[in-house]
Amino acid sequence: MPQVVFPLDSTKKFTEQQIVGHNRWHWAIPAQVQVKPGDTFRVHCREWFDGAIHNDDSAEDVLHAPLPSVHVLSGPISVQGAQPGDLLIVDIVDVGPIPQEDSGPLAGQGWGYTGVFATKNGGGFLTEWFPDAYKVVWDFRGGVATSRHIPGVSYTGITHPGLMGTAPSQSLLAQWNAREQALIDTDPDRVPPLALPPLADSAILGSLTGDDFDRAAAEGARTAPPRENGGNQDIKNFSKGSRVFYPVYVDGANLSMGDLHFSQGDGEITFCGAIEMGGFLDLHVDLIKGGMETYGVGEHAVFMPGNVEPRYSEFLAFSGTSVTVDNVQHYLDSHLSYQRACLHAIDYLSKFGYSRIQAYMILGSAPIEGRLSGVVDIPNSCSTVYIPTAIFDIDVRPSAEGPAQVASGATVPMASSDA
Known part of the structure; x- marks a missing residue:
């Protein structure tokens, strides 16, 4: 096992650790x-809510999840000799749930969860159709996830970190804050908001005092969106x-x-849409000096996907096109066309x-292809969502016999709307 350079004790909160990360x-x-x-090393990672979500049959914890405090990140880790303008090479040598802990109260200890946030807390890709908070708990066994809340499905995870990135420069951080605030100012009362501005409350900033x-804390960027430094890209093949x-x-x-994920579909469409867990990352790092200029990578990471997947x-x-459910035409709106494809699958x-x-949760957590x-064909963009048929216990292909029926009885916990 590589040397653990960023350890986490599962019995302690994120802010009580030997080394405190940041959010x-x-x-x-x-x-x-x-x-x-040239070093290879291990990093422990806590599930993004630091244990606030529980292995039970209630979604009240998702409804009241401490969103301002996410993500709890392991780092920063300095790479000797790295300078602005270089490219940092990071190889994911291994990734998985919390080692040697196959049961316990933390996601990653033999289980994980998928959630849908209430609209007022950010919603999800289909928040107009699913405005309430929901939760599904998944059990891990032999690299396969099953759930008591969704019958008749199981899938092998494409385990990956949802979030990884380098620190922004002072000028890049200022750009982020300025452009995102300008977007917020176009509709400051929107629910959910158009962007998340800096928030000093609940900030965790490593060893700063x-x-x-x-x-x-007053100017630190929230970790929710992907940006030029990588960040929360949620790429399932990472x-x-x-x-x-x-x-x-x-x-x-x-x-x-x-933000480690046991499994996820393209787009992580329920927002908390992967199977969330804590765990570990084994990484190898190297440098390409001056690589940003050499390869034209002025912003945003370039990556080569791993070769392990189901x-x-x-x-x-x-498929879906850029026409709303109310039959309003939009011009080449790929966000809308993917939304419609997902609704057709549901x-x-x-x-x-x-x-x-249940269908929405499957699309968020299973390894679907989007x-x-x-x-280019005005006015309609076309997006498609591919669902692996082998994840179902029943045959879900169309046939003359009509649709088979999954075993009934299981339900997805929903939080009370007035909680």
């Missing part, structure tokens, strides 16, 4: 760990064997990571005995 992006957060190019902490090339904006690069060979594919699965929320299939 905001800021150039001034000091790295408390340093590695060298005093005035340095207050200054960084798995074991992946190699990623990150732009370096500060001395040492200051790499951070977290071997699903048969799919049902559903309509279809509901004919097999799944509730609509594709832009047509982006």
Whole structure:
């Protein structure tokens, strides 16, 4: 096993650890760990809510989840010799649930969860159709996830980190804050909001204290969206064997990571849509000096996907176009067309005995394939969603006999709307 450079004790909260990580992006957060190019090392990662979500049959914890405090990230980790303009090479050597802990109260200890947030807390991709908070708990066994809340489905996970990235420079952070605030100002009362501005309350900033902490807390960027430094990209094929090339904006690069997923569909459409868990990452790092200029990577990472994933060979594919359910035409809106493809898949699965929320949860957590299939044929873009047929215990292909029915009885916990 590689040396553990960022350990986490499962009996302690994130802020009580030997090394405290962070939940905001800021150039001034000091790295408390340093590695060298060529090193291979292990990092422990806590589930993104630091244990606030429980293995039970209630969704009240999702409704009241501490969203301002996410994500709890392990890092920053400084790479010796890294300078602005370099490319940081990160190889994912291994990734998995919390080692040697196959039961316990933390997600990653033999179980994980998928959630839908209430609209007021950010909703999800289909929040207009699913405005309430829901939760599904999954059990892990032999690399396969099953759930007491969704009958008749099981799938092998494509385990991956949802979030990894380098620290922004002072000027890049200022760009983020300015452009996102400008977007918020176009509709400041929107629910859910158009973006998440800096929020000093609940900020965790590693070893920063005093005035340095207050200054960084007031301007640190929230970790929810992906940005030029990587961040919360939620790429399901970012798995074991992946190699990623990150732009370096500060001395040492200051790499951070977290938000591990046991499985996820393209788009993580329920927002808390992967099977969330804590666990570990084994990483190898190296540098390409001056690589940003050499390869034209001025912003956003380039990566080579890993070569480990379930071997699903048969799919049902559903398409959608950029027309709303109310028959309003939009011009080449691929977000809308993917939304419609997902809704068509939900309509279809509901004919097999799944509730609509169960079908939505399947699309968020199973290794579905999402594709832009047509982006040039005005006025309609076309998006498609591919569902592996082998994840179902029943045959979900169309036939003259009509749809088979999944065993009834299981339900998805929903939080009370007035809680």
